[in-house]
Amino acid sequence: MRKENEGAQGGSVARAILESKKFAVRALTRDVTKPKAQALRDLGIEVIKGDLDDEASVEAALKGTYGAFLVTNFWEHFSKEKEVCQGKLVADAAKRLGVKHVVFSGLENVKRLSGGKLEVPHFDAKGEVEEYFWSIGVPMTSVRVAAYFENFLTTWKPVKASDGDYYTLAIPMGDVPMDGISVADVGAVVCSIFNSPEEFVGKAVGLSAEALTIQQYADVLSKVLGKDIRDAKMTPEAYEKLGIPVGKEIANMCRFYQTRPDRDVKLTHRLNPKVKSFSQFISENKGAFKGV
Numbered sequence: 384m385r386k387e388n389e390g391a392q393g394g395s396v397a398r399a400i401l402e403s404k405k406f407a408v409r410a411l412t413r414d415v416t417k418p419k420a421q422a423l424r425d426l427g428i429e430v431i432k433g434d435l436d437d438e439a440s441v442e443a444a445l446k447g448t449y450g451a452f453l454v455t456n457f458w459e460h461f462s463k464e465k466e467v468c469q470g471k472l473v474a475d476a477a478k479r480l481g482v483k484h485v486v487f488s489g490l491e492n493v494k495r496l497s498g499g500k501l502e503v504p505h506f507d508a509k510g511e512v513e514e515y516f517w518s519i520g521v522p523m524t525s526v527r528v529a530a531y532f533e534n535f536l537t538t539w540k541p542v543k544a545s546d547g548d549y550y551t552l553a554i555p556m557g558d559v560p561m562d563g564i565s566v567a568d569v570g571a572v573v574c575s576i577f578n579s580p581e582e583f584v585g586k587a588v589g590l591s592a593e594a595l596t597i598q599q600y601a602d603v604l605s606k607v608l609g610k611d612i613r614d615a616k617m618t619p620e621a622y623e624k625l626g627i628p629v630g631k632e633i634a635n636m637c638r639f640y641q642t643r644p645d646r647d648v649k650l651t652h653r654l655n656p657k658v659k660s661f662s663q664f665i666s667e668n669k670g671a672f673k674g675v
């Protein structure tokens with residue numbers, strides 16, 4: 384599991400690369416005084432202060448490195464423009480410094496792929512950044528990470544039904560399987576990618592431990608937690624009307640997921656043979672469901 388307060392993807396990647404003992408690791412944070420920064424230093428990671436909005440600090444962080452892992456966090460500001468700016472700033476700096484291999488946590492440009500019919504800003508931004516990296520000739524691999532299993536411990540936690548002794552999962556996927564992975568397992572995949580640049584530079588790879596329907600996710604939760612958990616069978620249209628702040632964004636993400644974007648389960652298992660199934664993940668995190 385991720386450590387308290389540590390960047391989920393970045394922390395996973397930093398730890399996996401450190402464990403592989405092939406590279407020294409430098410981590411960028413806006414606040415080097417946080418306990419999480421100290422925790423990384425205790426592991427032997429060089430932690431330096433920087434900001435993805437500040438070019439000079441990004442250059443200083445990339446200077447002398449063989450490669451870089453980049454994740455941008457849409458959910459901190461909800462701005463597609465800001466996420467694109469941050470990604471392009473790192474791409475330009477990597478180009479200037481001749482970084483040999485960037486692994487970027489990308490996603491599809493849904494707006495472009497759908498001819499403007501569907502907009503998912505946190506995907507579209509990452510898709511634009513992917514395109515930019517490749518257009519300026521940076522040796523980059525994009526990892527398109529499936530929905531985190533960790534979401535089921537927080538935003539997608541089963542909700543008690545108002546009309547009976549059961550719980551529901553409100554994820555508007557219909558009967559189409561949705562790919563998932565524990566974010567803690569992403570680091571080892573990224574580490575394998577850094578070790579095989581000849582196979583992966585210039586490519587986008589979709590990462591997934593497995594794809595289950597929402598009813599199958601509910602079945603695993605029911606079995607492990609000993610509760611009656613069901614798919615709420617909500618449509619994207621009904622989801623949008625719930626009035627939650629990112630309702631439209633998540634409904635559109637699920638509409639896109641329903642088209643089954645390429646997430647390569649076989650490749651993910653080859654790159655990280657220890658990748659966990661949803662059942663394993665939930666069994667190891669039962670403690671997070673105390674209120675259920």
Ligand SMILES: NC(=O)c1ccc[n+]([C@@H]2O[C@H](COP(=O)([O-])OP(=O)(O)OC[C@H]3O[C@@H](n4cnc5c(N)ncnc54)[C@H](OP(=O)(O)O)[C@@H]3O)[C@@H](O)[C@H]2O)c1
Pocket residue numbers: 389390391392393411412413414433434435436454455456457458459505528529530531534
């Ligand atoms: N949840 C999912 O299912 C899922 C699936 C696929 C992709 N994603 C994508 O994952 C991204 C979030 O990544 P995460 O889950 O690893 O988030 P997280 O755990 O909240 O970590 C975000 C990291 O970004 C760093 N950061 C944010 N703004 C920064 C800035 N201006 N300069 C330097 N560092 C900055 C933070 O570092 P400091 O605070 O220490 O500076 C922190 O380490 C989102 O864009 C989301 O779209 C999520």
